[in-house]
Amino acid sequence: MPLVGDPILAADFPSGAYAADDTSQLNLSNLDYVPGSPVVEALFVAPTSGQILLSVGLSARDNTGTNRVHLSPEIRLGDSDGPVVLSANITMRGVGTPGGIANYVYRSRTTVVGGLTPGATYYVRTLQKVSGGSTADINVRDLTVTPLPLGSGRAGELVKALDYPPAVWAQDTTTISNPSNSSYTAGSPQVGVTFTAPTSGRVLLIVGGGVGNAPGNRIFLSPEVRVGSASGAVVLTPSVTNRGFSSDNVAVGYHYGSRESVLEGLTPGVVYFARVMYVVATSDGAGNNADIACREIGVVPLP
Amino acid sequence: MMSPGDFVKNPPSTAFFHDDTTLTQFTNTSYEVGSPEVGVYFVAPPSGTVRITVGGGVRDNGTSTRDRVFLSPAVYLVTPTGLSQILAPSVTFRGYGGSEDVTEFQYGCRVSLLSGLTPGALYYARVMHTTAEVSSPDTNDTADIAARDLIVIPMP
Numbered sequence: 001m002p003l004v005g006d007p008i009l010a011a012d013f014p015s016g017a018y019a020a021d022d023t024s025q026l027n028l029s030n031l032d033y034v035p036g037s038p039v040v041e042a043l044f045v046a047p048t049s050g051q052i053l054l055s056v057g058l059s060a061r062d063n064t065g066t067n068r069v070h071l072s073p074e075i076r077l078g079d080s081d082g083p084v085v086l087s088a089n090i091t092m093r094g095v096g097t098p099g100g101i102a103n104y105v106y107r108s109r110t111t112v113v114g115g116l117t118p119g120a121t122y123y124v125r126t127l128q129k130v131s132g133g134s135t136a137d138i139n140v141r142d143l144t145v146t147p148l149p150l151g152s153g154r155a156g157e158l159v160k161a162l163d164y165p166p167a168v169w170a171q172d173t174t175t176i177s178n179p180s181n182s183s184y185t186a187g188s189p190q191v192g193v194t195f196t197a198p199t200s201g202r203v204l205l206i207v208g209g210g211v212g213n214a215p216g217n218r219i220f221l222s223p224e225v226r227v228g229s230a231s232g233a234v235v236l237t238p239s240v241t242n243r244g245f246s247s248d249n250v251a252v253g254y255h256y257g258s259r260e261s262v263l264e265g266l267t268p269g270v271v272y273f274a275r276v277m278y279v280v281a282t283s284d285g286a287g288n289n290a291d292i293a294c295r296e297i298g299v300v301p302l303p
Numbered sequence: 304m305m306s307p308g309d310f311v312k313n314p315p316s317t318a319f320f321h322d323d324t325t326l327t328q329f330t331n332t333s334y335e336v337g338s339p340e341v342g343v344y345f346v347a348p349p350s351g352t353v354r355i356t357v358g359g360g361v362r363d364n365g366t367s368t369r370d371r372v373f374l375s376p377a378v379y380l381v382t383p384t385g386l387s388q389i390l391a392p393s394v395t396f397r398g399y400g401g402s403e404d405v406t407e408f409q410y411g412c413r414v415s416l417l418s419g420l421t422p423g424a425l426y427y428a429r430v431m432h433t434t435a436e437v438s439s440p441d442t443n444d445t446a447d448i449a450a451r452d453l454i455v456i457p458m459p
Contacts, residue, residue: 241408
């Protein structure tokens with residue numbers, strides 16, 4: 001992360017990485033993670049910040065059953081034989097289908113990974129498994145690595161510390177069973193982050209997690225932003241339509257994903273508090289059967 | 304990517320567009336723009352790579368012969384004579400797609416990197432939508448969209 005007076009180095013802004021493959025894999029039955037064929041993999045160099053956005057996407061279905069497909073990222077140091085620094089974990093990092101869907105759906109999940117060693121080369125790949133049976137199919141797998149901070153230095157200008165505040169990330173995997181609240185609540189524990197608005201006044205908001213687990217009323221995960229703390233003035237009220245992630249009303253199991261949006265007009269240098277709120281769409285009239293497996297929020301300064 | 308000793312080049316800004324106009328009962332089985340059009344102009348950064356997020360909320364709440372709904376990005380080079388398409392809309396690698404079994408709006412997104420753009424050139428990206436009929440012909444056009452998102456972030 002460049003600080004005031006620091007020269008900008010190439011290592012502050014390494015390239016991103018992207019890999020995708022649409023080789024169909026039919027009638028999968030592995031309950032443990034395998035890479036699949038071909039392997040969807042990439043190498044990347046960790047930036048000075050040690051932070052990246054890690055996105056995985058898939059297209060999958062079960063055309064004769066209700067099994068789910070899970071696709072999770074794994075990171076190793078150096079190369080494909082290196083030590084694992086981030087294990088595949090569907091609840092915390094993966095994307096998945098809800099089960100009970102006969103045709104391919106397309107979706108992704110983005111999480112913030114920190115603590116990488118600046119300048120080190122890492123190997124990342126997708127690993128896949130199914131929740132059961134032998135009828136689930138994968139159509140597409142993809143992987144995106146976005147080094148942080150976003151953007152690069154401003155030509156001819158001194159870099160200000162405020163140009164590149166760090167990305168922040170919070171996640172909790174406490175199970176919340178059969179919530180019934182028809183207005184947004186922060187829940188327990190609260191999943192929130194404190195961040196400083198960058199010079200641009202703009203941030204990327206990421207909310208997601210794992211929801212579903214039974215057909216019924218949908219669960220929405222949406223971001224709320226306040227000034228300073230959880231008791232500060234509201235800057236952004238939660239809205240699933242505009243910024244939230246939701247469960248599928250037919251989900252027979254947990255499914256995983258995220259949604260991204262841009263929030264602008266923040267005052268540079270001001271400290272804000274953002275948290276993920278949840279609500280049950282009781283107006284669906286289908287019963288409070290769904291659960292929450294994971295809630296998460298990321299705030300990433302934008303150029 | 305910059306190399307040691309390079310001069311820092313100006314990064315273009317992030318471009319984004321979000322609209323929550325509900326599109327109801329749409330019937331198209333090839334990609335259309337919709338109204339309002341969810342599109343942004345952006346300048347390709349020195350790397351020639353951008354990160355594209357497409358998302359929103361989709362459903363088909365019909366009682367039978369429901370459709371999947373796809374939201375996919377199309378990208379054009381802006382030329383003196385108009386837009387020249389460089390990325391056709393396709394759900395496979397870059398789109399967001401719902402299930403015909405989901406009868407209430409489901410919200411999410413898809414992320415990808417697009418490389419090979421000409422640094423400094425002006426581009427236009429927009430979200431296009433289509434239904435994918437599960438049973439054809441579909442006699443019950445009940446697909447809806449609650450929101451459409453597009454975010455284009457220049458990559459170093």
